[in-house]
Amino acid sequence: MGVRTSILSRIPSVDEILKTDAARVAVARFGRPRVVAAIRRGTDAARQASDTGDAPVPGPDAIAAAALAWLEADARPNARPVFNLTGTVLHTNLGRAVLAEAAVEAATVAMREAIALEFDLVQGKRGERDALVRGLLCDLTGAEDATVVNNNAAAVLLTLNTLAKGRDAIVSRGELIEIGGAFRMPEIMARAGARLVEVGTTNRTHEKDYAAAIGPKTGLILKVHTSNYRIEGFTRSVPAKAIAALARASHVPLLNDLGSGTLVDLARHGLAHEQTVREAVAEGADLVTFSGDKLLGGPQAGFIVGRRDLIARLNRNPMKRALRIDKIRLAAIEATLRLYRDPDRLAERLPTLRMMARPCADIAAAAERLLPKIAAAVGPRFEAGIVACDSQIGSGALPTETIASAGIALRVAGAKSSGRALAALVTAFRELERPVIGRVENDAFMLDLRCLEDEAGFLRNLSPLRIGERG
Numbered sequence: 001m002g003v004r005t006s007i008l009s010r011i012p013s014v015d016e017i018l019k020t021d022a023a024r025v026a027v028a029r030f031g032r033p034r035v036v037a038a039i040r041r042g043t044d045a046a047r048q049a050s051d052t053g054d055a056p057v058p059g060p061d062a063i064a065a066a067a068l069a070w071l072e073a074d075a076r077p078n079a080r081p082v083f084n085l086t087g088t089v090l091h092t093n094l095g096r097a098v099l100a101e102a103a104v105e106a107a108t109v110a111m112r113e114a115i116a117l118e119f120d121l122v123q124g125k126r127g128e129r130d131a132l133v134r135g136l137l138c139d140l141t142g143a144e145d146a147t148v149v150n151n152n153a154a155a156v157l158l159t160l161n162t163l164a165k166g167r168d169a170i171v172s173r174g175e176l177i178e179i180g181g182a183f184r185m186p187e188i189m190a191r192a193g194a195r196l197v198e199v200g201t202t203n204r205t206h207e208k209d210y211a212a213a214i215g216p217k218t219g220l221i222l223k224v225h226t227s228n229y230r231i232e233g234f235t236r237s238v239p240a241k242a243i244a245a246l247a248r249a250s251h252v253p254l255l256n257d258l259g260s261g262t263l264v265d266l267a268r269h270g271l272a273h274e275q276t277v278r279e280a281v282a283e284g285a286d287l288v289t290f291s292g293d294k295l296l297g298g299p300q301a302g303f304i305v306g307r308r309d310l311i312a313r314l315n316r317n318p319m320k321r322a323l324r325i326d327k328i329r330l331a332a333i334e335a336t337l338r339l340y341r342d343p344d345r346l347a348e349r350l351p352t353l354r355m356m357a358r359p360c361a362d363i364a365a366a367a368e369r370l371l372p373k374i375a376a377a378v379g380p381r382f383e384a385g386i387v388a389c390d391s392q393i394g395s396g397a398l399p400t401e402t403i404a405s406a407g408i409a410l411r412v413a414g415a416k417s418s419g420r421a422l423a424a425l426v427t428a429f430r431e432l433e434r435p436v437i438g439r440v441e442n443d444a445f446m447l448d449l450r451c452l453e454d455e456a457g458f459l460r461n462l463s464p465l466r467i468g469e470r471g
Contacts, residue, residue: 010120011046011047011050011057011058011424012043012059012060012063013041014036014040014043014203017037017039017042017043017060017063017064017067018035018036018061018064018069020060020064021061022061022064022065022067022068023035023039023064023067023068023175024036025068025069026038026064026071027067030071030075032333034071035067035071036068036211038067038068038071039063039064039067041070042058042063042064042066042067042070043063044416045246045406046058046238049177057124059174074341076118080249080434080435081402081434082094082434082435082436082437083434083435083436083437083452083458083461084437084450084451085283085407085436085437085446085447085448085451085452086437086438086439086448086451087389087390087391087392087405087407087439087446087448087450088391088392088393088394089352089356089391089392089393089394089450089451090293090295090352090393090394090395091394091395094437096293096294096295096300096394096395097183097293097294097297097298097299097337097351097352098297098351098352098355099297099298099299099336099351099404100297100298100335100336100339100350100351101349102336102339102349103298103299103331103332103333103335103336105334105335106330106331106332106334106335106417107299107328107329107331107335109331110327110328110330110331111328115327115331116455117129117132117327117330122247129324129327129330130146130148130315132330132331132333132334133146133148133330133333133334133337134146134147136334136337136338136340136341137303137305137337138305139341140263140277140278140337140340140341141263141277141278141281141288141305142278142281142282143277143281143288143305143306144306144307144308144311145305145306145307145308145311145312146303146304146305146306146311147303147304147311147314147315147320148292148301148302148303148304148324148325148330148333149302149304149320149324149325150300150301150302150323150324150325151291151292151293151300151301152257152259152261152289152290152291152301152303153188153302154323155257155289155290155301155302156185156188156192156255156257156289156302157188157191157192157319157323158192158304158314158317158319158320158323159255159287159289159304159314160188160189160192160193160194160219160222160255161192161193161194161222161317161319162190162313162314162317162319163219163220163253163255163310163313164189164193164194164195164219164220164254165192165193165194165219166193166194166195166219167195167217167218167219167220168196168197168213168215168217168218168219169189169194169195169196169197169219169221169222170192170196170197170199170210170213170214170218170220170221170222171185171189171196171197171198171199171203171221171222171223171224172198172199172200172205172209172223172224172237172238173198173199173200173201173202174200174201174202174203174204174205174226174237175222175223175226175237176198176223176224177224177226185224189222194219195217195321197213197218199212199213201450203236204236204237205236205237205238206236206238207238207242207243209238210238210243210246211246211250214246214250214252218250218252218254219252220252220253220254221243221246221247221252221253221254221255221257222254222257223240223243223254223257223285224257224259225256225257225258225259225275226262227388239283240254240256240280240282240283240284240285241284244283244284244286245283245284246329247284247286248284253286253287253307253310254284254285254286254287255285255286255287255288255289256283256285256287256288256289257288257289257290257292258275258277258280258288258289258290259276259290260274260289260290260291260294260295260296260395261288261289261290261291261296262274262275262276262290262294262295262296263276263277263278263296263305263340264276264340264343264353266295266356268343269347269353269356270357271356271357271393271401271403272401274295277290277303277305281305281306286306286307286308286310287304287305287306287307287310287311288304288305288306289302289303289304290302290303290324291303291395292333292336293395294395295352295393296336296352297350297351297352297353298332298333298336298337299329299332299333299336299337301325301329301333302323302331307390309356314372336350337466355450355451355453356393356403358450360403360404360405360406363405363406363407363449363450364406365384366406366449366452366455367406367408368386368387369455370408370449370455370458370459371384371385371386371408373459373462373464374408374410374447377462377463377465378410378425378465378467380413380415381412381421381467382410382411382412382413382467383410383411383412384408384409384410384415385408385409385411386407386408386409387406387407387408387409387446388404388405388406389405389406389407389446389448389454390402390403390404390405391403391404391448391450392406399416403450405448405449405450406448406449407446407447407448407449408446408447408449409441409442409444409445409446409447410444410445410446410447411427411444411445412425412445418443422440422443422444422445424467425445425467426438426440426445428465428466428467429445429465431464431466432461432464433461433464434457434461434467436458436461
């Protein structure tokens with residue numbers, strides 16, 4: 001018998017491994033087929049290692065333990081919670097708005113129970129799912145009617161397809177935005193079947209430009225909130241109120257796409273003023289579109305509010321069904337909108353607003369409490385210090401505005417060239433049981449504490465921090 005044959009004969013069989021305690025635990029948790037597949041991964045790896053001739057042969061317990069560890073790692077959900085210490089409150093890559101507890105509870109009920117989604121409990125007959133939130137949206141915005149789809153891009157798409165398919169849609173060149181993921185307004189307009197008519201220039205558009213473009217083939221005028229950029233300097237744009245008057249005189253509807261959209265005056269909470277949906281409706285826009293998961297602080301959704309006759313046309317469009325939202329999000333939206341009926345306690349109950357309005361002094365105090373334990377967790381290879389920093393709203397909301405904040409900066413101790421060591425630190429935080437996501441800035445790993453509310457959970461999470469030795 002050759003040496004390799006002798007080694008292979010010592011690799012335990014699958015049946016032998018299945019008799020171990022670790023394998024029994026694995027079968028109870030993951031089922032026999034998954035465990036057998038994981039064990040075979042282990043025995044195949046042992047056979048491959050035998051090719052080198054110097055790898056020790058693992059016993060049944062070792063292969064079973066490795067299989068259990070692999071199954072546990074593989075069972076971790078991909079949609080995992082993280083600590084958002086980036087300084088961006090509405091981080092698109094991290095799920096944007098954190099929902100209020102009332103919204104979480106409402107969504108949970110909708111998942112567990114049958115609900116009156118499209119059933120009119122008063123009349124005892126089929127109803128409309130939009131009716132769950134229509135009244136709230138009208139009350140909060142002053143609009144005649146409202147409908148809801150799965151996001152704001154869908155809201156714009158549906159409106160353009162309904163009112164401007166095969167017709168002209170007039171928009172200022174300075175408002176032809178590109179939103180996240182390289183989705184561009186002109187492409188959305190083309191998919192909707194509208195013919196784009198650009199007016200003005202990139203930096204200056206006048207009322208006469210809109211007036212000159214209106215004709216018998218005009219389907220609508222589109223005003224777009226430049227939510228993710230600002231044009232400054234020698235600029236001019238036409239206020240929505242003036243466009244609304246022109247549109248009304250020409251019997252052409254005006255769609256005002258607010259993008260993010262807020263239902264309250266943010267200045268009340270110490271933030272920069274952003275036009276509210278109610279203000280946009282009052283200015284005379286026939287339809288206003290805005291998002292649910294940005295400044296509003298709810299789940300992903302696109303709202304369309306405005307004239308009753310136009311909303312009715314949108315709801316008759318077959319595309320509306322393809323863009324509708326499910327019962328879970330509708331329940332969460334209703335619960336979120338109800339919070340706005342009590343504006344005095346809104347910041348207390350709505351996480352997005354609470355995080356945006358959090359006083360800098362409170363964040364700095366949190367940094368003082370956390371600094372010693374974070375410094376101990378990263379060890380002497382890194383220096384930890386409290387720094388003043390700037391947070392941002394994110395997701396295209398108030399792009400030029402920042403909010404004073406505080407955080408902890410982690411730097412490689414005494415190192416001139418610290419790139420690899422800093423990268424290892426960032427990776428170690430990302431590999432924690434609950435990943436910690438910060439930002440790299442000025443040769444430091446920055447942990448902006450604006451969005452950190454569970455300090456105790458954050459510190460418990462740091463205990464297994466293992467930083468690689470590279471660099």
